Amino acid sequence: MSDKATPYCVLLGCGILQAEVRWLIEKNGWQLDTDFLDSSLHVNFEKLAHALQSGILRNRGRDVIVFYGCCHPRMEKILETAHIFRTEGQNCVEMLLGPERFMAELSDGAFFLLEDWALRWDEAIGKTFGDNPDVTREIFQLSNKSLLCLRTPCSGDFEAEAIAIGEKIGLPLRWMDVDLLHLEAVLREAMSHLQLIEDSENQGMTA
Structure with missing residues (x-):
């Protein structure tokens, strides 16, 4: 599998590690856009949910990887409703x-x-x-x-x-x-998961 996600893929989520994420995207040549949200949203669940749902709507029609951990009590429900997934981990x-x-x-x-x-x-x-x-x-x-x-x-x-x-x-x-090896592995795994979803959908369309 290629290291590169599709150009219409976007990483949507917490901006607390945005410098590190952008550095890794540049280093690996990943075709991955970013849409970072304010890291201070963590202290207000209502605002966090609104910002995340708005971001999902803003990126409608694109493949979205959510860059959050279990940062909201309804995180999994929000993702399930939108049919998208998040990076693996409790938090950033x-x-x-x-x-x-x-x-x-x-x-x-x-x-x-x-x-x-x-x-x-x-x-x-x-x-x-x-x-x-x-x-x-x-x-x-x-x-x-x-x-x-x-x-x-x-x-x-x-x-x-x-x-x-x-x-x-x-x-x-x-x-x-701290080095960026584990963060890089988390992002790589998320992109691999997205590729598997795309491959499965493509197989279903040609079956």
Whole structure:
């Protein structure tokens, strides 16, 4: 099977790893368009569902791969209704780290921080907890032991922002350099799945 999806294929979903996804598309020469949604939608299920459904309608007539994990309680129902599928993984961090590494860090109390959220913390997270810093700190410290900052080959310098966030929520910082091998495998698998669907549909038409 070719590495290239059909030109009318679009990856629709979370923009938190858009720099990494675009880099992989360019690296592999994939014929894959992108339609990224605001990563801060995760904190508002109603807005997330609306944005995703609008994106599906916007790309009607194209083969759509949804780039989300289990980020909405009705995610699978939304996809089933639209007859489309999503990338494999609980969330974008798991797609980046792989399930074993992700679960190990999660079990150790890590709150994962990527550059996109670090640069837009008040917009993505601050609105959720309001202007009460004591409440915010208490919530984060209840279930987290550290702020794990993930750097990819596409990341810029967000150290100052990460330090400020760590001080806000009262968690120590840790840093992890992450390659894109697992994310690349997730995208490749999704494109292979799409190709299988297309091949099956084509066989049905010629039967």
